[in-house]
Amino acid sequence: MTMANNTAAQTEMPVFYLKEEHHPETGTMLGFWIYLMSDSLIFGILFATYAVIGQNYAAGPAPTDLFDLELVAINTSMLLFSSITYGFAMLQMEKGSIAGTQLWLAITGLFGAAFVGLELYEFHELWSLGATPMRSGFLSAFYTLVATHGLHVTFGIIWLVTLMIQVAKHGLIPANKRRLMCLSMFWHFLDVIWIGVFSVVYLLGVLG
Amino acid sequence: MSAHSHAHDDHHGDGGAGHGTFNSYMIGFILSVILTAIPFWLVMDGVLDSKIATALWIMGLGVVQIIVHMVYFLHMNTKSEGGWNMLALIFTLVIVAIAIAGSMWVMYHLNTNMMPDMDHDMIKSFG
16 A cells, blocks of 8 residues: 655656545555455345245254344344444554553454354254254254354454454554454444344244 | 545544544444344344234344444445445445345245145146
8 A cells, every 4th residue: 555645746746647546545445345245245145045945944943942032132242342342442543542452452352252152152052952054954044144154253353363463563553554444344344244143043033 | 434535634544444433433332232122122022913013123123223333333424435335335235135035036936836735737737
């Protein structure tokens, strides 16, 4: 990324090319947004799959037999808390406080880890009931959709830890700020996907 | 996000995007908590008698919450990145809507026409 703040110098020099004023500064953000949109397509297709075969129980367990909404509510709040704490980390970053950024990033990571931990616990419970992905079309679609989201959160945590090390080593340099902003979008995006998951899979599932 | 590079002279590093304030994050968070709590409450306490009404409330509140997250956490607006963010989002929504609605539509008809108790004469008449 090159800086675009040399407009003053440009007026004295002949310009041989067209300069897009806003482009260099925000290109990464737009590119990352388009990545998130392509990720939305993946989740969109998984939601479509779930919508089509989510009722094929093959005489096996149905959502009402399996899902514990209290656990899902706790899980959802973990992700929601992690969203606001990441927001606080961004505010600290804009203030230029390394310690504040690191603190809120760490809290965000812990909430994220709690989310993944609870999800793995849920999977373990379902598994022990015999509700494995091999049991029915519904369970195949369920595990594919929910675990893909969980895998995203897991990679988000790895990314977050990586960035905490980066910030510790190099401070809040522009490159690290840009990375933190990308992770911010990724993290909030995962929360958006989770809204779809808890609404469609868990709440509508238990509703029957 | 809309007034990048010019209005924010204090931090003109890379990516002048995604600036929320404490207030905007808190508004988004409180709205999200409310919009999450209501559908869980509707299902867990069985507030509404009608399942269809409950389902519509869940979907409606979900859509509203997604918009809240987009605006307050992802700082979306029609002007961010010169409108390209919104354009990419609309394109994605169209594709996802086609994929989900189309899959359900096609598979529903497939299921209907493959019903084992389908009238035999009807099957003949297709062929």
